[in-house]
Amino acid sequence: MAKTPGCLYIAHMKDGPMIRIRLPGGAVTADQLRAVAALAGDLGSGLIDLTNRANLQVRGLHDITFDVLKTHLGGAGLLPKAAWADRIRNIVADPLDGRDPDALCDTRGLVEALDAAIQARPALKSLSSEVGFVVDNGGASGVAGLAHDIGLVAERAASGIRFRLTLAGTPTELVASEETAPLLAIAAARAAIALAAEAQSPLPRGLAAYGVGAKTWKQPTAAAVRLALALGGPYENRIRRLIKTVPVETIVERLEDFAEIPLERAAVADPLPVFDPSIGIVPEARSGFVSCGLGVPVGRLDVATTRHLAALADRHGDGTLRLAPWHAVFLPSVRTDAAEALLAEADRLGFVVDPAFVRIRLYACSGVEGCRGGRLHTKENGRAVFAAVAKTLGDAPLPEPLTIHVSGCIKGCAHRQQSDILALERNASYDVFENAAPGTEPPPDRHRGSASAETLPDLVADLARARFDRNAAE
Structure with a gap:
């Protein structure tokens, strides 16, 4: 991506213009989500991405103008007051803020x-x-560890x-x-x-x-x-x-x-908090209420699921939501006796409600749909990899989260840091490495094999299991 997008700074991608809506602290209301869904459905491809900084991207826009954006987003309170500051409002906070009893x-x-x-x-x-x-x-999530x-x-x-x-x-x-x-x-x-x-x-x-x-x-x-x-x-x-x-x-x-x-x-006495994300049912400070965290595999939403999210927030919560910088959405102020029903409905909608979701941190770029350099469906392949690894590991206790990156090219736009397992697109297939980062050619001794889109999930799942077995033996 040549230029970082914003609400009013449009990035021209392979699938059309794309905007990024910054939500400081990940805070958004149900009505604002509906406005984003309307924009994506009426003028876009219907795809909405949840970013690593808990913002939203609307893809595949057409017939888009600044006046149209102002009409759709301005009325919903989603535009910055200072247009020049649009792209620098990158503020991450704890999605459990104001409700975490440990904060x-x-x-x-x-x-x-x-x-x-x-x-x-x-x-x-x-x-x-x-x-x-x-x-x-100072709460349990430890977002300063990001x-x-x-x-x-x-x-x-x-x-x-x-x-x-x-x-x-x-x-x-x-x-x-x-x-x-x-x-x-x-x-x-x-x-x-x-x-x-x-x-x-x-x-x-x-x-x-x-x-x-x-x-x-x-x-x-x-x-x-x-x-x-x-x-x-x-x-x-x-x-x-x-x-x-x-x-x-x-x-x-x-x-x-x-x-x-x-x-x-003041002298530094303590190290930074340890990043410790969560999903599922999380107790709130207020007795009788919980927050419900829903995992969003590879951060990909569509219009229908976005509207369902807004409806869940209105029906079970207080009409607000908090996006988390680990591809999750939290619905706060849910009555404790309604939480299980909410999670069951979210599961039927395709969200992940198993708290084990945060043990497998999977990143995937837009791939062939959105990038001119992409040749594979990295989002779709990433979903398949996540499902295969989750099935293979089951309830196995990981000593630390497993990071997996499915990248459509060496740039690694979705995750530029080192991953435990990196699947890098080469000639319409994937080369798979361990303990490697994009940006430069990974060392040959870290190469673990090549795979097609169809065989990638099994290869990554085998590598994940082998890593777990090695750690367990140490």
Whole structure:
């Protein structure tokens, strides 16, 4: 994908224009889901993808214009207030937020405040659309354990709950209250923009150094230089990549130039939370109610199932839903005595309700339907692989989740990190590797065989079983 899509930034794919609807924290209402389903059904291919950051993509659009998008999405409250900020509102949060009895606090308001703060600062215009924010409430899900660029993680302090700033998964000494935490995250983003500009700007290096190095950010000349650098991009300001050449400590130092609040520091005492996703019936803090998590294999929905989701939320919950960054959807505020009936209905609709779903993390790109470089039906093949592996492993207790990536090309758009098992399309078949990542040619010693689309599920299932047996024997 050449350019990251948004609501108002249309990506032209093989199956037609595609948009990505960002839902900060994964929050969406039943009525908003119906609006998305209407857009996909009336003007699209009928396919809707749930992304790794708990956003929604509508594929195969036709006769689409900005006015049409505004009509369909604007009335549903799905458009950003600042159009320029459309693609940088990448905020992941715990889908159980506000209901998890183990959470330290409810961060739904913080997510909204961070989203508003991003949209209120045009200086972030050149921020990479791949930059990801995460807000962790200290609950069981541990979303701060997900790969991210800028994180705000709740922790206990003598004065109450505070939030620690993390950069590319590294805790820093900077902390803030819930009210000021969004400004701390904004300062980190601005520091990343400035440091990237300093290193890569076509402007004279001395000018760039002055712009980011001046001790007083309000100094008129320094402010003007910073504005030019911020709006003049693009530069590689995604912190997960920036730290390859710029230490986290340097980002923290430069952050002070952009802080809109007095900075508070506290020694790092605890590691980041461990990512621990769930589905199925999850108890809520409120007695007599639960949240019901439904797994969405390979993140693929259609119009009918999306409308059914909205109906389930209205009928059994409070009309709201939370999308999870592990291809799942949570329906909160379900009465405990209605939960089993809801899961049974969801199972009939094709959702996965077995909590074991989270043990097998399967990623698959759009494949031949959506990518000009694709030649195989990777989503369909991924579903078959998931079913085969789930059947083979049964209830076997995995020491850690098994990651499987079915990729239509070496780019690996669906999952760029290393996977336990990588199925890579080659000449209309798959080469299968263990412990490999896309992006570069996997080492030959990790190759485990080749398979057609039809034989891929059995090969991957055999590899998964062999991995389990090896782990059990150790």
